Every structure is written in C-alpha cells, then in structure tokens.
Amino acid sequence: MATRNIFYWLIVVNVIILSVGCESLRVRHGDSPPGATQEQNEGPIESEEMTPAPAEPPAFLKKRQPRLGFVLSAGGALAYAHIGFLQELESQKIPVHSVGGLGWGALVAASYSREGKAHGVEWKLLKFPTEAFEKRGFFSSGRKMAEISDVEPFLKSTFTGQSVDKGAIPFACAYADLQSLRTRLSTLSLFEDRVKQCWPYPPHFQIHKVAAQPTAVDLVAQSLRAQGAEKVIYVDVITANSVKLGEDKITQLLWLQNKSQSFQKIDEIIQIALPNQDMGGFLAGRSLIRMGQLKSKNRVRELSQKYAY
Numbered sequence: 628m629a630t631r632n633i634f635y636w637l638i639v640v641n642v643i644i645l646s647v648g649c650e651s652l653r654v655r656h657g658d659s660p661p662g663a664t665q666e667q668n669e670g671p672i673e674s675e676e677m678t679p680a681p682a683e684p685p686a687f688l689k690k691r692q693p694r695l696g697f698v699l700s701a702g703g704a705l706a707y708a709h710i711g712f713l714q715e716l717e718s719q720k721i722p723v724h725s726v727g728g729l730g731w732g733a734l735v736a737a738s739y740s741r742e743g744k745a746h747g748v749e750w751k752l753l754k755f756p757t758e759a760f761e762k763r764g765f766f767s768s769g770r771k772m773a774e775i776s777d778v779e780p781f782l783k784s785t786f787t788g789q790s791v792d793k794g795a796i797p798f799a800c801a802y803a804d805l806q807s808l809r810t811r812l813s814t815l816s817l818f819e820d821r822v823k824q825c826w827p828y829p830p831h832f833q834i835h836k837v838a839a840q841p842t843a844v845d846l847v848a849q850s851l852r853a854q855g856a857e858k859v860i861y862v863d864v865i866t867a868n869s870v871k872l873g874e875d876k877i878t879q880l881l882w883l884q885n886k887s888q889s890f891q892k893i894d895e896i897i898q899i900a901l902p903n904q905d906m907g908g909f910l911a912g913r914s915l916i917r918m919g920q921l922k923s924k925n926r927v928r929e930l931s932q933k934y935a936y
Contacts, residue, residue, distance in 0.1 A: 695858050
C-alpha cells in the first residue's frame with residue numbers, strides 16, 4: 628500500500644514538472660499563456676513607433692570650426708598688448724592656425740609662431756634691451772633711433788637660428804622695399820632675418836633699404852589664407868587709442884595711416900584700447916601685456932561663441 632502511494636505521488640510530481648516546462652517553452656517562443664492578452668505577453672517591449680527620436684544637437688555644435696589666422700598691428704611698445712591677447716586666446720581655448728605681423732607686431736607674431744606658446748613670448752620679449760633706444764651722455768639723456776644691428780644679439784637669443792618652416796604655426800610679415808618702392812612679403816628662411824625686414828620703423832629704428840610697412844594688412848592676410856587660414860582677424864592696438872595733435876609726428880602718421888586704410892581681406896577687426904599708454908613706453912611692457920589680456924577678454928569670448936570653440 629505504501630509503495631503504491633509513493634508511485635502515485637511520483638506520477639503527480641512528474642506531471643507538474645512537465646506542465647511547468649511546457650509553459651515556459653511556450654512563453655519563451657512567444658506563445659501566450661492561457662488567458663493572457665497580447666499586451667501582457669509583449670511585456671515591456673516597445674514598438675518602433677513609441678521609441679523617442681534622438682535629440683537634435685544644439686545649433687552651435689553643428690558648426691564646423693574654421694581655421695583662424697591673426698594679423699597683429701604695429702604700434703611700438705603698445706604691441707606688447709598683443710601678447711596678452713594671445714594669452715587670452717589660449718585661456719579660452721581658441722587655437723591659432725597662423726599668425727602675421729606688421730612692425731612691432733611682426734616681432735610678437737614671429738615669437739609666437741616659433742613655439743606656439745604665448746607665455747613663452749612674454750618671457751622672451753620682456754628681455755628686450757630697451758637701452759638700445761636710450762640716448763645717454765654726460766650732458767644729455769633721452770631717446771634715440773637704434774640701428775637694427777643694435778638688437779641682433781636679442782634676435783639671435785630669441786630665435787636661435789630657427790627657420791620659419793620649422794615653426795609651430797605658419798607666419799607671415801610684410802615690409803617696404805625702399806629701393807623698388809614696393810611692399811613685399813618677406814620670404815627669408817630664418818625667423819630673425821624676416822623680423823629684421825618687417826620690424827624697423829621710426830622713431831625707434833633708423834631705416835635704410837627696408838622698413839616696416841604698417842598698412843600692409845591685406846597682403847599679410849592674403850598670405851595667411853594661402854597657408855590655410857579660413858577666417859583672418861586683424862588685432863589693432865593703434866586706432867582705439869587717441870592721438871593728440873601735439874604728439875610725435877610719426878605717431879600721428881602711424882595712427883592716421885592705420886585708421887584710413889581699407890580691409891578687404893579681413894573678416895573681423897579687434898581693437899584693443901590702451902588709454903594713456905605711450906608707443907615708446909617699453910618699460911611698461913608687463914603692464915601692457917596684462918592690459919591686452921584684460922581688454923580683449925570680451926571680444927575673445929565673442930569669437931569663441933561665433934566660431935563654436
């Protein structure tokens with residue numbers, strides 16, 4: 628009797644196990660269990676119609692970031708503000724594709740092109756020998772015009788004989804050829820040789836066969852475009868600063884020339900105001916660098932937003 632009961636319960640257990648196994652197979656293969664609706668069988672699976680579409684990216688993310696080139700104006704000691712401007716570009720993570728310069732802007736641009744680091748430019752150009760422009764004598768002191776040869780040791784230590792094609796970013800500068808009376812792009816291979824052509828301008832330097840050409844903005848911009856820049860921006864430290872009628876005549880001429888020129892190859896102009904600063908105030912170099920960064924902060928932020936950097 629006991630044996631019969633054991634067999635009976637074994638049969639019942641096997642029937643239950645088989646029933647559960649069949650049910651699980653049916654659910655696994657998509658068959659609805661008895662009494663289940665279609666919605667219950669499908670569970671949490673969503674139809675394609677219910678799947679949300681991917682979010683549209685913001686408009687500024689769809690913009691392709693253009694390669695930016697910058698032309699740095701002349702301006703004597705005011706050109707130190709260009710260093711602050713370059714530092715602000717780095718601070719806001721705007722890459723510089725290429726850089727050009729006129730007059731003192733050529734010195735800053737060449738220094739930046741060599742290594743592509745604005746703080747390195749500051750460190751080097753604050754070593755500039757300002758005594759080259761100081762007239763010292765037993766009976767007199769004041770400013771004098773230097774020869775470009777007076778600053779050759781400074782140029783050699785700054786550029787260490789490096790060729791332009793080995794620079795971190797492309798560089799261009801323009802000069803006035805006083806023998807042919809034409810404005811030209813410098814094509815010399817070494818940084819220091821190009822700067823010698825594009826840098827000297829009265830009242831700081833004596834000029835002979837060549838001189839800086841502070842109004843050759845379009846020519847330098849065209850060169851930067853030829854080297855791959857898609858947008859070219861002119862950084863002006865001259866015309867945003869007022870010039871008085873009684874000031875040095877060369878300063879007045881430089882201001883007037885820069886103000887009156889047309890910019891056909893330039894996409895934007897950034898003017899950096901440096902009130903009460905002197906184009907011959909080289910001893911204020913560090914202060915001019917800080918002012919350049921501070922005064923250009925908002926304009927650089929606008930560039931970042933406009934070009935999606």
